[in-house]
Amino acid sequence: MSDNRLNVAVVCGSLRRGSYNAALARTLPALAPPGMALKSTPAWDKMPIYNHDIQDASGFPAEVTAWADAIRAADGVIIVSPEYNWSIPGGLKNAIDWVSRMKDVPFKEKPIAIQSCAGGVLGGSRMQYHLRQSLTSVDAFLFGRPEVLVTFSAKKFDEKTLALTDQPTIDIVKQQLAGFEKFIRRLNGRR
């Protein structure tokens, strides 16, 4: 049933045009189960660097409110992000820091799945465990396994089109999305 589809918001942690993580995020709609509709969240790149004084003087910036609303309205969120210096990219952390200050924290009890691509052998795992820790602080419901950790990402995407070409990666992403749908539906059924 089309009314029954879950609306899942996709957040990308990289702004770079040629980002492998953005390429993975673009692939997700084609790999999602039929019961899940995916939509990118509004851009977070115009949010000012978090400063409590801004919030006190002029309230939350419009970009922050728009991002928060998109997350609040979604049944779940998938965060696809690179690892910068072993951790969460500053821009993505800035967005999380902004919305975490809202009275009605949009991540609270929100189902979240995490994916990352990286050039090396660890696939962005250090970013993922930091992100899990931050999202624990905003009381999100974090999906467990399978984890999507795309290692050696230059070998997994087409050099020119940036299409995801690696079959094992495609399979694990599909598995995660199917598992995430079940996770969300189980939570929705219980509350």
Added chain:
Amino acid sequence: MADKALNIISICGSLRKGSYNRIVMNALPALAPEGMQIKEAPPIAEFPLYNADIQNSTGFPAAVQTLADAIRSADGVIFNSPEYNFGIPAPLKNAIDWVSRVPNQPFAGKPIALQSASPGPLGGGRVQYDLRRSMVFLDALTLNKPEIFIGNCAQRLDDKTGRISDEQTVGLIKQQLAAFAKFIGAHGGKS
């Protein structure tokens, strides 16, 4: 179901008789919300150090199987653990490592709550984030908040009487146990 009591087991990460974490664990049954029963899990002290050769030659030790069964039939598990060298105490990690190898490993989908006490100011924060990460691997569902870090525990736990002497700590534990009951309800717990 609303009328069915939640059956929770607690595992203490310290084997020491006078353990501060054991004092906290022993206090839990009296602090649990109505409809939640907390019992100590079967002992982990006699587990051999994990070695796949044991498993392959004589199968899982009886004590391991007993713990795995207890976890499987519980609605949730509480870890009461100290921090050893910034990490998970070896006896507890050994128990988790054993149980993780049991077919149909029992932590999958299991609600988990964490509590730690330590004489230092951080109250075992680092052991909890390590435990959370191991629980991701095992696909458990770990409660976010409230977190319980009993810092400077010698002033809050009375090792002469074996009681929690600090009312604030008692209040926080009650809050966490109530949140845990709600969390188990939201995630479905044992089905």
